[in-house]
Amino acid sequence: MIGVALISILWTQPWTIRAGVDEVQTWLPQQVPAAASYRADVRVDMKAHTVTGTLAVRFSPQDDKAYFHLYPNVFQERADLGGENWEQILGKQREPGSIQISEVRVDGASVPYKLQGSMDTLLAVPLLGKSSAKQTEVEMNFALQVPFNNGRLSYNDHAMWLGNWLPILAMKGADGWRLDPYASIGDPFFSEMANYHLRVQIEEGYQLASSGIESVAVVTQTRPQRQSIYELDAWNVRDFALVILDDSYRQESGKVGNVVVRTWSQEGDDPQVASHLHQVAMQSLAYYGNQFGRYPYQEYDVVKTGGFFGGMEYPSIVFIQDEYFSRTDQVADAIVAHETAHQWFYGLVGNDEVREAWVDESLTDYATMAYLQSVDPARARGYIQLRLAQSKTAETYAAKGLRVWQSVEQFPTWKSYTELVYGRGAAMWWALREGWGEDRLHELLRQYVLENQYGQAKGQELMERLSAEAGADATPFVDYWLKLRLEQKEAAEAWVNKGKHE
Ligand SMILES: [Zn+2]
Numbered sequence: 001m002i003g004v005a006l007i008s009i010l011w012t013q014p015w016t017i018r019a020g021v022d023e024v025q026t027w028l029p030q031q032v033p034a035a036a037s038y039r040a041d042v043r044v045d046m047k048a049h050t051v052t053g054t055l056a057v058r059f060s061p062q063d064d065k066a067y068f069h070l071y072p073n074v075f076q077e078r079a080d081l082g083g084e085n086w087e088q089i090l091g092k093q094r095e096p097g098s099i100q101i102s103e104v105r106v107d108g109a110s111v112p113y114k115l116q117g118s119m120d121t122l123l124a125v126p127l128l129g130k131s132s133a134k135q136t137e138v139e140m141n142f143a144l145q146v147p148f149n150n151g152r153l154s155y156n157d158h159a160m161w162l163g164n165w166l167p168i169l170a171m172k173g174a175d176g177w178r179l180d181p182y183a184s185i186g187d188p189f190f191s192e193m194a195n196y197h198l199r200v201q202i203e204e205g206y207q208l209a210s211s212g213i214e215s216v217a218v219v220t221q222t223r224p225q226r227q228s229i230y231e232l233d234a235w236n237v238r239d240f241a242l243v244i245l246d247d248s249y250r251q252e253s254g255k256v257g258n259v260v261v262r263t264w265s266q267e268g269d270d271p272q273v274a275s276h277l278h279q280v281a282m283q284s285l286a287y288y289g290n291q292f293g294r295y296p297y298q299e300y301d302v303v304k305t306g307g308f309f310g311g312m313e314y315p316s317i318v319f320i321q322d323e324y325f326s327r328t329d330q331v332a333d334a335i336v337a338h339e340t341a342h343q344w345f346y347g348l349v350g351n352d353e354v355r356e357a358w359v360d361e362s363l364t365d366y367a368t369m370a371y372l373q374s375v376d377p378a379r380a381r382g383y384i385q386l387r388l389a390q391s392k393t394a395e396t397y398a399a400k401g402l403r404v405w406q407s408v409e410q411f412p413t414w415k416s417y418t419e420l421v422y423g424r425g426a427a428m429w430w431a432l433r434e435g436w437g438e439d440r441l442h443e444l445l446r447q448y449v450l451e452n453q454y455g456q457a458k459g460q461e462l463m464e465r466l467s468a469e470a471g472a473d474a475t476p477f478v479d480y481w482l483k484l485r486l487e488q489k490e491a492a493e494a495w496v497n498k499g500k501h502e
Helices: 002-012 071-075 084-090 271-292 322-326 330-341 357-375 377-400 414-436 438-452 459-470 475-482 486-498
Strands: 036-045 050-059 065-069 098-106 114-116 122-126 136-145 153-155 159-162 171-173 176-178 194-203 207-210 218-222 227-237 242-245 249-256 259-266 299-305 311-314 317-321
Touching: 065 136, 071 098, 071 153, 098 122, 159 299, 194 207, 194 242, 207 227, 207 299, 242 299, 249 271, 259 271, 271 299, 271 322, 271 330, 271 357, 271 438, 299 322, 299 330, 311 330, 317 322, 317 330, 322 330, 330 357, 330 377, 357 377, 357 414, 357 438, 357 459, 377 414, 414 438, 414 475, 414 486, 438 459, 459 475, 459 486, 475 486
Parallel strands: 036 194, 259 299, 299 317
Antiparallel strands: 036 050, 050 136, 065 122, 098 136, 114 122, 153 159, 159 242, 171 176, 194 227, 207 242, 218 227, 249 259, 311 317
8 A cells, every 4th residue: 555655654764854953942832822712612513504602702902892703704695706706716506604693792791793894794892991901701602604615614415614614803913903804815814823612512423623633622422412512622723623524534644743644535535545645744744844843733634625725724724625535646745735834834823814925825835845846856846847837927917017915805816816926926935945955945934933933924024034044135036026026037136146155
């Protein structure tokens, strides 16, 4: 069996640990005080496709009100989700969904809350008289009707995948509240680290994979109701995704250091393909850990779901679109490796995915290329060439005023988003690798992760880091690659050369 052979290769080859990696001080996740804690008690009905329950969120107020994103409401019946970008997410067959909120309480007292946004995708909760010196608790009841479509929150006959489903606190920055709507392009999310405790009740016979730690979850069976209740914890995560799977799903599990990696496929899937993807998940998790810093969570789940997205990242869990469980080309490897890299870029180091999607996506896709290259340069060539070609094509967008460094709503199509953010963004890092060498670039990225983990990083900060490393202002380089100022090509190359010391 190819999977077993790969495991032994993985474990008998000593890791090429780079200087400094061993000594990198990473905090244990439990020791970092998260900004907020979420406690939810939910009941899942797989026949009605509903999730109902209560949510309590403790946090320090930043204002006389708090906002929660209610992303599922974008899929309401009355929503007007026209245009080709929404068509991709919704697919041909679709059913609406929504999240109803009731009985909002602040520190136990009912408050007059408001729904905002054209599709009620925001919940505004008044916090009058609450100060940031003291934590406040907002509680609410909710009833989620899961929509049926091609997106991150949907279901099929065997699984229900819940991405961006729970109400989540909006961020407040120096320039005010960030109440960005659910854009049809990119992953338009921006959130702070939090601790989660979920109690999930589901009919017996189903299995769960989530951002929490299933391997130590307390599971209680109830009689005669034949329900299972899972207690799930996740510390220092930006979101909590949950997938409910029927008994057609099976898991392959392994360990990378102390991390349990589980890959969920279905009966009827080619077991070799599933095993191979599992190996990619394990091997890439190990590779990024060595290159960019320790993965501080106990589990990592790779789950076959439906969807249009190829793969979708959440903390400690990724969704992989079903068709990649029957493909043997390198695209499937690249998708699993890409989503795994997001555990560092997006997961550990957060960023504003609305205004600066390139910060996590370009680094994630660069990391994917580096991983594939480390495994088999000949096989990696196809994927790397694809991204470099997209970067070239992306130059045609310069005349239209598009750039890599812009907000998700400024991209007219998924194609332009892909070519710019993934293609050109990743090609920028690849160009730097070719100029400065892998070791130096990865040392820079390791510092970036170390200094920003559990927090947020900005594009501006990456730029300053590049300037400091080169000893010369990185503006021409960034302008050429990310702002599509094509006339800066030579100045960008000169900057790379200038920064090439020793
Ligand atoms: Zn991505």
